[in-house]
Amino acid sequence: MNNKYIPLPVIKRLPRYHRYLEELKALGISHISSKELSERMGVTASQIRQDLNCFGCFGIQGYGYSIKSLYEEIGSILGLENQKKAILVGAGNLGKTIATHLKFDSRGFDLIGIFDADEEICGTAIGKMTIQPLTKLNSFCKRRHPDIAILCIPGENAAEMTDRLIELGIKGFWNFTQFDIAHTHKGVAVENVHLSDSLMTLCYRVNNMDGPDVNSK
Amino acid sequence: MNNKYIPLPVIKRLPRYHRYLEELKALGISHISSKELSERMGVTASQIRQDLNCFGCFGIQGYGYSIKSLYEEIGSILGLENQKKAILVGAGNLGKTIATHLKFDSRGFDLIGIFDADEEICGTAIGKMTIQPLTKLNSFCKRRHPDIAILCIPGENAAEMTDRLIELGIKGFWNFTQFDIAHTHKGVAVENVHLSDSLMTLCYRVNNMDGPDVNSK
Numbered sequence: 001m002n003n004k005y006i007p008l009p010v011i012k013r014l015p016r017y018h019r020y021l022e023e024l025k026a027l028g029i030s031h032i033s034s035k036e037l038s039e040r041m042g043v044t045a046s047q048i049r050q051d052l053n054c055f056g057c058f059g060i061q062g063y064g065y066s067i068k069s070l071y072e073e074i075g076s077i078l079g080l081e082n083q084k085k086a087i088l089v090g091a092g093n094l095g096k097t098i099a100t101h102l103k104f105d106s107r108g109f110d111l112i113g114i115f116d117a118d119e120e121i122c123g124t125a126i127g128k129m130t131i132q133p134l135t136k137l138n139s140f141c142k143r144r145h146p147d148i149a150i151l152c153i154p155g156e157n158a159a160e161m162t163d164r165l166i167e168l169g170i171k172g173f174w175n176f177t178q179f180d181i182a183h184t185h186k187g188v189a190v191e192n193v194h195l196s197d198s199l200m201t202l203c204y205r206v207n208n209m210d211g212p213d214v215n216s217k
Numbered sequence: 218m219n220n221k222y223i224p225l226p227v228i229k230r231l232p233r234y235h236r237y238l239e240e241l242k243a244l245g246i247s248h249i250s251s252k253e254l255s256e257r258m259g260v261t262a263s264q265i266r267q268d269l270n271c272f273g274c275f276g277i278q279g280y281g282y283s284i285k286s287l288y289e290e291i292g293s294i295l296g297l298e299n300q301k302k303a304i305l306v307g308a309g310n311l312g313k314t315i316a317t318h319l320k321f322d323s324r325g326f327d328l329i330g331i332f333d334a335d336e337e338i339c340g341t342a343i344g345k346m347t348i349q350p351l352t353k354l355n356s357f358c359k360r361r362h363p364d365i366a367i368l369c370i371p372g373e374n375a376a377e378m379t380d381r382l383i384e385l386g387i388k389g390f391w392n393f394t395q396f397d398i399a400h401t402h403k404g405v406a407v408e409n410v411h412l413s414d415s416l417m418t419l420c421y422r423v424n425n426m427d428g429p430d431v432n433s434k
Contacts, residue, residue: 011421015414019395042400078417079424097314098412107413108420148423172423174416178236183259189422191415195315196324197232198408199391200295203325204228205406206365206389207296 006077010051014074016041017051021071033064080108084172085144089161090152091116091131094176098150099126109148113140117153141168148172148189155179223294227268231291233258234268238288250281297325301389302361306378307369308333308348311393315369316343326365330357334370358385365389365406372396 020041024032034052038045052065055077059065075081086109088099095114104111114131116122122133132140140146149170153161158179165173172189173181182190237258241249251269255262269282272294276282292298303326305316312331321328331348333339339350349357357363366387370378375396382390389406390398399407 012418014421015411015417018417019411019414023395042397078421080417080420082424084420084423093314094318097310101311102412102416104416107416108424109416148419171426172419174419178240180259187426189419189426191419191422193410193412193415194232194236195319195410197236198410199319199321199324199326200232200235200297201229202365202389202391202406202408203297203301204231204295205408206301207299207325209388209404209406 006054010054011077013043013051014078018071018074018078018080021067021074024067025071029067031064031066034059036064078108080106082108083110084108084147085110085112086148086150086174087111087113087115087140087146087170088150088152089115089134089137089165090154090176091118091121091126092152095150095152096126098152098176099129112144112146115140117157137164138168141165141170145169148174150174150176151179151181152176159184223271227271228294230260230268231295235288235291235295235297238284238291241284242288246284248281248283251276253281295325297323299325300327301325301364302327302329303365303367303391304328304330304332304357304363304387305367305369306332306351306354306382307371307393308335308338308343309369312367312369313343315367315393316346329361329363332357334374354381355385358382358387362386365391367391367393368396368398369393376401 020037034045034048038048041048049059052059052070055073083105086104088095088111091099091114095116099111099114111129114126114129115134115137116131117134119133122131124131147170149165151158151161151173155178158177158181162173162179162181162185166185166188170188173191175181175190175192176195178194181188182192237254251262251265255265258265266276269287272290300322303321305312305328308316308331312333316328316331328346331343331346332351332354333348334351336350339348341348364387366382368375368378368390372395375394379390379396379398379402383402383405387405390408392398392407392409393412395411398405399409
């Protein structure tokens with residue numbers, strides 16, 4: 001937990017800084033100036049200096065920022081080292097891909113369980129984990145206390161499943177369903193991935209490429 | 218193509234309206250008041266009236282909005298009926314899931330080709346389509362003129378592939394890689410799905426649940 005006050009718009013940019021710094025670190029680069037970082041990221045150098053000043057990271061004249069310290073500082077503000085326990089609910093194609101595609105441990109989470117309603121696929125493995133039936137969800141949560149759930153189930157089951165998971169102590173959702181958890185369930189953290197919204201936004205952008213706002217966030 | 222000027226923040230909300238209206242339509246509901254819609258969506262009724270007024274949709278006193286007309290009007294502003302041709306590049310787990318999980322045709326796109334560098338998986342089917350080798354990409358694009366590419370390839374190949382696709386006439390990208398297309402390639406439409414950024418944002422939210430901003434956009 002971090003006590004510094006950091007404005008929300010800065011927080012929203014942190015994953016992107018983290019991602020760029022990770023790449024630079026992998027390339028073996030030790031320092032970077034705000035100017036170079038700004039060129040790579042397509043953000044102004046003064047925006048970068050302002051953002052990083054927010055959490056007390058100051059570049060050194062002639063050296064720039066230490067990539068390692070900056071990377072660690074941003075990771076610490078995001079809370080990545082403070083691993084939270086995650087479960088995946090719904091092990092269809094999407095769920096399976098999510099479970100295998102992401103480096104959970106370097107993004108702040110430990111994936112400790114995978115559940116599905118379909119008894120046919122229960123017992124089969126995804127990576128090192130075995131899919132468990134939903135009938136074991138309650139006892140598992142009581143024993144292991146997961147913090148967040150990744151929802152990859154059909155939308156029509158999402159409301160009921162959300163209630164059940166909150167009842168079982170889940171405090172956050174990575175929501176791949178269309179169901180609007182944040183609206184109906186206050187007091188839990190929600191991050192939505194609405195793929196079809198994203199696709200429709202792209203459709204608008206491709207149809208309106210002459211407008212000034214084609215890629216603005 | 219639509220000639221009405223609609224502010225960008227309104228455009229960004231349109232996929233969400235579209236999604237809710239689709240659900241209401243599926244439930245057989247014909248009309249809805251801004252008040253009811255606002256309760257379902259967790260937006261104020263005056264925000265909804267203001268948004269919908271932007272493109273000349275006015276509710277009728279006592280009846281509310283016609284769901285069918287509103288759904289069609291929003292679809293038309295987004296350009297969903299004006300289907301664009303899409304190809305998927307990268308048919309690993311993520312690519313396969315994207316190809317099968319989404320209803321492309323109701324989101325403005327017709328998925329016409331799937332390509333992968335791995336000759337081993339070329340010739341195998343995803344849904345009704347056969348994975349083609351990247352060696353056939355150029356001739357395919359010259360013959361079929363796809364409008365957008367869905368990028369599900371490893372990040373290290375993304376820069377080169379983006380250049381190649383733009384050269385081949387691709388005007389938009391649904392980008393699942395970490396590569397920052399919008400920054401390096403001006404004049405193409407880009408919509409990013411950065412799953413690891415989303416996961417890190419959730420990490421911050423779960424670690425800072427007592428803050429006022431836990432789920433703000």
